[in-house]
Amino acid sequence: MQQALLPVDIDAFLAKRVLGQADLLRRISVSLYKHIHGLPAPNVLLVGNSGTGKTTLMQAIVDLYDAYDDLMRFRVMVIINANTLSAEVEGEDRTTRLFRKLEARARVLFGSALSAKELSDYLENATVCVDEVDKISGRVSEKANVAGITTQYALLTLLEGERFLYRATVVEDGREVETELALDTGKLLFICGGAFEELYDQVYTLVVNRRDDRRLKEVSEVERRPDGSVSVRTVTRFKLRDYLRLADLFTYGMMPQFISRFGSIAMLDDLGKDELRQIFLSAPNSPLRLCLEYFRHMGLELRLTQEAATAIAEAAAKNSRIGARALREIFNGLIAPHEFDPFHSPLLRQTDQGPVLALDLETVTQYLTRMD
Template sequence: MSRMFLPRDINAYLTSKVLGQAGVLRLISVSIYKHIHGLKAGNVLFIGNSGTGKTTVMRAINQFYEDHDELAAFRTMVIINANTLAPEVEGEDRATRLFRRIEARVRALCGGDLTAAQLKAAMENATVCVDEVDKISARVSGKANVEGITTQYALLTLLEGEDILYRTEVVDEDGVRRLADIAVDTSKLLFICGGAFEELFDQVYTLLVNRKDERRLKETSEVDRQPDGTVKVRTVVRFKLKDYLRLSDMFTYGMMPQFVSRFSSIALFEELGREELKKIMLTADDSPLRASRDYFKHMGVTLRLTDKALDLIAEHAMKNTRIGARALREIYTGLIADYEFDPSSSPKLVTTDSGQVLTIDQEAVADYLAG
């Protein structure tokens, strides 16, 4: 490799693509460093509510590989749902199913005619993201989940870093296609597993509320901004899993100790704050505000969202901790729906020297939220 990427270099790149989650990005930067420099991969387990950025981080990692030519050998990256590994398929074990996904990605990047050595090297450089691992818990509704247990064991086999034989078609030195058994060294792959673990939040919270051990909830002060501009300070008990989680909680949830122990880091995603949510609304590629502006522009209308309106949307979304940034879309799409249908009927639409302008202000947001 012509350039030495240090963890701080990787972190700087990821930080430019992901809003918030500084602690998570530092952890994953170290794991990527180990992976691209041939050290034993530091597998990572992501835990975070829906909408906190797990998929965004995975995409940023993929983009990091894509944006640096020196990392071309590491561009094989697959993101799969753990549930796709759960069902039994006759004649195909779960490890083989995952390897086929990796191989398909390798061939898409490198072409179909690969020797055994070329395919082996490319597969061993892969980054594998397994989403929704919380859905393969060993217990569901208090009952044993056989598919979850067997899927955890299948992933455990890969995470243990052993050589696993994988049979597939390759070309030999003469260009002739043939079947070959390739010994894939899984210790060279980087595994990132993640899930919302929603019941884990409830499980730990209930344990604390009922004082089942020595852990206790902590009180904090919060500032609540009112629509009229005034502020109120109140004392609340806000539960953050990061402050209380123990490995024993993961075992109680239904993740096997052997499975959890194969991860060098457990990265807990923070709930997004107001400033992060505002930046997502203003800058994210899939922001509903950006899509809405394009929509109104097509009608010859300039859409403006005032700072105070954006503050109120972000504050309201911040209170919906279970869906994170997705709360922005839920609030905004509901708010803007009537304006999109018939902007001309709204008193918020005015004609200026530069054309028609629709301004969504704090009052409009407050009225919608009150309704």
Template sequence: MEQPLLPVDIDAFLARRVLGQPDLLRRISVSLYKHIHGLPAPNVLLIGNSGTGKTTLMRAVTDFYDAHQELARFRVMVIINANTLAAEIEGEDRTTRLFRKLEAQAKVLFGSALSAKELTDYLENATVCVDEVDKISGRVSGKPNVEGITTQYALLTLLEGEKFLYRAKVVEDGRETEAELALDTGRLLFVCGGAFEELYDHVYACLVNRRDDRRLKEVSEVERKADGSVSVRTVTKFTLRSYLRLADLFAYGMMPQFISRFGSIAMLDDLGREELLQIFLNAPNSPLRLCMDYFRHMGIALRLTKEAAMAVAEAAAKNSRIGARALREIFNGLIAPHEFDPYHSPLLQQTDVGPALVLDVQTVTEYLTRMD
């Protein structure tokens, strides 16, 4: 008999697709375990800079459902941008719009000839991922944002687990008909994420201007120099994780009722050099992998020295506000001059197994110097 999936198994699956963020993956794994076992599952709010893995995580959850046949009834899942949900469409409320997307996904996955009972089951066990949820803040540039407030209220109805009457096309006795489905929205799982960029500035200003009782803490760092000597210095570090309070989210423009419906608020860490290096070398959609495929079509191998790859990752790590996206910006800029006519590139070398474009650390360093 096959052993049931445990949170540690879900975590192991997700960790192969989302590098870093161990705290986040544990929280999401517990929520997914509860969701697939019919237990009250805490909705998850993700807060992190662009490029730290929020969208990657959402896609990894889709892969998780798809990889396990026994979880087929949970595969209905949409990733929707909050701006799309906030847009006002005449004659269609936001909740109905969301269920329209879920219904369409259910029929793509399981066919259009679904009975009312089947469609209800798929919709009630769906996962809803709302990206850029910070864009539905109730306040923009200090002014009320009516669309944001309205969208938060629409989502709140679902987050609170209320019954929702939804009219859909179903098949009964071989005939297509319309039916009103009484959906229990309390069984939906919500994963919402956003950069909340102004939140960083708000919390930092509260600390340095002493607007409340929070104070920046000093920590000691040990520095080992090239000559073998060691020095200790005191530095002041700011991370949002260390100082964030719920009141800061309210000040940002998120309604207390809305935030309180998330059982787990997960802070995503900025990706460091090592995590970025692993993404650069191993992620299926990394700019390096995509570029290797491009040159392979031309019969050319693309090679990077270890030092060159490290230099790209180190440069990306300095752009903490865009995280893994910095890898794409840096590498695409670096390789662009060689993509049009690689056979006349100064980086082209003839090897025993054919032509190869070889990027070394000097090439990367020279490019980065020009960009500074």
């Protein structure tokens, strides 16, 4: 194993791809370090609004495994939606269905001619990312959700580290045979994430109505006026991370046995305008980057002023419940008419370097005003 890859190195790698979640990345980095060194690794439950980086983090872990040759045996990783597991499939239990996906991934990466030892090693050291895990809550609209409860129990079998007999086709002495693999599920690393959208309102109501010992905290803020004078005001702030307790997740519909199998519960912060601006300008899947390539294909250059980028980020920051997805919604709406007919766009300018579409603050402001 590559000894130089310490938790701080893993954190540095992930931080280039996931912005604004420093505490979360430190926790994940420690779990990943333990996982790749064969130590008991705490499974991680991610709680955060849509667009705060849960799926981006999962993809960044894929990139980490791919970037280091020494991590080849850990490259079997699946990102699966919890709803996929909760759906009934005749003749196949949920645990077997999950291992089928892991096996398929192993064969894509390492070929079909795997021995029992090789396949077992790849499956046992896999990473399983379950997205939208909040959708398997045991309660929906105050009624029992049987499919959700069943899926939590299925995952619990794996989270508890039990031996699981898995039937697979392997190669022995040059020929394919069917055998049962006794897989040690305790080596698997689980990273599950969900928005838990109703959890915010659930906890806020508890605190505001004083239904337990939690109370809203008041903080003092200093405000500097344009004339140089200073005022201090007391405000009340509610951040879920400051008030969340495990019992709240039980009330939400997650079984105590299920939640207790996660060694770390990490809250993702809503992204601020600075993080959103950085994502907009530099993330590989940013709508801006995709748009730049689109216009480049037409022989056009899209130029965006710094003020325009900041205005788009500020507008996206106001939509905290959808985070980075707000960037795509705002920018795609703004640029859509210019993508359709760029050569007749009012943004088109002829320069010494060729035709340019110039997107400035005034254009962004006019669009945002119409949106309001």
